[in-house]
Amino acid sequence: MKMAHAYRDKLVVGNWKMHGNTLENQARFDALRGHVRRYTETVKIAVCVPFPYLPQAERGLHQSGISWGTQDVSPHAHGAYTGEVSADMAREFGARYVIVGHSERRAYHSESATEIAMKARRALESGLTPIVCVGESLEERELDRTNDVVASQLNTVLDSLSVYERLQLVFAYEPVWAIGTGRTASPAQAQDVHAHIRTLLVSRDRELVNLSILYGGSVKAGNAENLFAETDIDGALVGGASLDPVEFTGICAAAHQAAQK
Numbered sequence: 001m002k003m004a005h006a007y008r009d010k011l012v013v014g015n016w017k018m019h020g021n022t023l024e025n026q027a028r029f030d031a032l033r034g035h036v037r038r039y040t041e042t043v044k045i046a047v048c049v050p051f052p053y054l055p056q057a058e059r060g061l062h063q064s065g066i067s068w069g070t071q072d073v074s075p076h077a078h079g080a081y082t083g084e085v086s087a088d089m090a091r092e093f094g095a096r097y098v099i100v101g102h103s104e105r106r107a108y109h110s111e112s113a114t115e116i117a118m119k120a121r122r123a124l125e126s127g128l129t130p131i132v133c134v135g136e137s138l139e140e141r142e143l144d145r146t147n148d149v150v151a152s153q154l155n156t157v158l159d160s161l162s163v164y165e166r167l168q169l170v171f172a173y174e175p176v177w178a179i180g181t182g183r184t185a186s187p188a189q190a191q192d193v194h195a196h197i198r199t200l201l202v203s204r205d206r207e208l209v210n211l212s213i214l215y216g217g218s219v220k221a222g223n224a225e226n227l228f229a230e231t232d233i234d235g236a237l238v239g240g241a242s243l244d245p246v247e248f249t250g251i252c253a254a255a256h257q258a259a260q261k
């Protein structure tokens with residue numbers, strides 16, 4: 001499948017994690033259509049829902065300009081892999097994005113860097129845009145290993161892809177110590193790592209300078225504007241605050257403002 005190359009798209013993606021039910025989801029889809037849709041001319045907006053709710057997302061967001069996706073995908077195309085969901089299956093329900101290598105999956109499902117690279121590749125083969133998460137633990141930050149950890153996570157994915165495939169990626173810098181903790185990296189801390197990621201990308205292929213790099217970790221309406229003001233922060237991957245329509249709308253509004261500058 002042919003896909004357009006990214007050009008520093010402003011992108012805000014909600015990660016609903018394992019929250020919601022059909023009733024709550026409907027209220028969230030209605031709120032997205034009612035309040036968030038107005039920002040889709042300047043900002044790409046998506047929500048990554050639990051697998052069973054893909055058909056509901058397809059119905060609820062149809063022709064809204066807001067995309068949907070999944071929070072994981074199988075590294076295999078098809079076959080005897082009980083419990084797995086393939087990228088082609090997600091595509092059948094209109095999914096556009098998939099989060100790969102989220103720190104919760106690395107931690108609770110022992111996902112290896114190689115497996116994450118396979119997932120990204122499989123997603124691309126099916127026409128999904130992988131949002132590849134990278135980020136250090138608190139211990140790694142305190143040992144001053146942030147840049148090395150991020151470089152190793154990023155390079156394992158890049159190594160498994162062609163230049164053309166690399167151009168379809170989105171990266172999300174998510175310091176593990178800032179996820180779901182209420183503790184956000186300061187805009188300057190986040191910018192340092194984003195600049196490092198962009199330098200790493202350019203050192204691999206010059207064209208990768210235009211990939212979108214999102215920040216994730218306790219982003220809220222109240223801190224989004226300052227984060228988005230940083231040169232290398234192109235948007236956000238939002239967990240907790242994506243479940244609250246007022247918060248999520250505020251984050252999308254901040255991205256819209258940043259896109260107009």
Ligand code: PEP
Nearest residue numbers: 179180216217218239240
């Ligand atoms: C996430 O799960 O990707 C995330 C960033 O979570 P939170 O916004 O809740 O920290």
